[in-house]
Amino acid sequence: MIGRLLLRDLALLMPGGRRGGALLPLLFFLAVAMLYPFAVGPDAPLLARTGGGVIWVAALLAAILPLDRLVAPDLAEGVFDQLAVRGVAEELAIAVRMLAHWLSFAPLLLLATFAAAALLGLGQETLRTVLLGLLAGTPGLAAIGVLIAALTASLRGGAALAGLLLIPLSVPILIFGAGALARPDGGGLAFAAAISLLLVAVTPFAAGAAIRAARES
């Protein structure tokens, strides 16, 4: 059953998927990496020093883009209700959705990071730290995305609110993930991974409760 849920979620969310627009976050991410050198000018040392941080900000903003497609359509169509009468807990459906969301943006984002690193002229060492940081941080970003999508799904103007809510919640991942660029000891990466794990663990329960609360409204 988990497999069937995952297949459906992937068919809806993956690039070229049925809910469309899954390539937009990726293009957005690359667009930021492409525009940044034009904005600050052709100063190679400056770009190499700040580029890692720019990639992080671009990744974070790219993770916001698909939020309105994550939970709201299923809530409006009654999919969670039909799953509930079949005994499928909201928590399980959300956990599967979280995995599908991560698969739909993170692997491509990591690939695009190579292109972004080339555009910004990052060194090998920085690229490695950024990749490891994104690997540690993106599960957390996926969890935050699903959590916020569930919390705002039944609200009017939820999409705009979702974007604002993501910023404070993702700051810890950003601080430690991007902070790893300045500290060579790997402590930042470990912290980013720990925060990610915590978010991944909490999100199914919080988002499941949000979906049940949305039924009462």
Add this chain to the structure above:
Amino acid sequence: MQAMLAARDLACRRGERLLFRGLSLALSRGEACHVAGPNGIGKTSLIRILAGLLRPFHGSVECRASIGLLDERHALDPQVPLDRALAFWSELDGSGASLMAAHRERLGLADLADVPVRYLSTGQRKRAALARLLGQRAPVWLLDEPLNGLDTAGTELVETLIAEHRAAGGACVVASHQPIRLTEGTRLEITDFAA
């Protein structure tokens, strides 16, 4: 005989308003109940309470069998072709593709298999949701306004499907403001329980 679905002393509150109270209901195998009443009286809320999706303000619901729910939200992905949208549910419910094809045929959707759900008309979507319900093979049916959007032939088909479901030992609660023919079914006027 033990009731498949029993609700005791239900009360429902939406916001600050108490919609109904003191409502009890019990259905055994083969029984049906028509929940009637004007708009906004709490028919949908009652169905959702019976389905376990809404907590009652007071009282309890006990259900001994799995529930099939049909309401205004059909849970069929709008962008997906009809047969794929139905296949997701029939696979989840463990009923085969050929059985689902038979249900589709029965409901007059045979030619629409590869049409995306969003291009279907209101009545066709309702028929598709009925196909999903049939594929679920749940003993207890909770139908919220099942006749909305259906033509005369569709209405008769729903009445026949309910009769067949009951003959096979199922129970059925139908909430509808429209008249619906249920042989030897009970009728429950929510206005009698209005707070």
